Amino acid sequence: QVQLVESGGGLVQAGGSLRLSCAASGRTFSSYTMGWFRQAPGSEREFLAAIKWTGGNTYYADYADSVRGRFTISRDNAKNTMYLLMNKLKPEDTAVYYCAAARTWEVARLQGGYDYWGQGTQVTVSS
Secondary structure, three states: OOOEEEEOOEEEEOOOOEEEEEEEOOOOHHHOEEEEEEEOOOOOOEEEEEEEEEEOOEEEEEEOOOOEOOEEEEEEHHHOEEEEEEOOOOHHHOEEEEEEEEOOHHHOOOHHHOOEEOOOEEEEEEO
């Protein structure tokens, strides 16, 4: 069982930055593929980024086209925490942001592939 808690959301002006955190319980955090999704009102939940630790200081990372180059995903296995650094934020980035944990990398882009979810944190970008 893995419990996930997001933090770091808030209100920011367009062009600004935020860093979201996802704190995980459990001793097997490093083995999970971790992902970030978001859901805006009236929209489906959208994949943003995923990361898998492959040993040492190496990772796989994948990004949705909508955020590649603006958002950076990272993780600190020693702290059981994943991050999402969001730069150059736009009003259309406004959404509830969720972190999730999956057992395999192959499903990293698929909402249905994740086994555990956080409760979400609101990000609002004003114009």
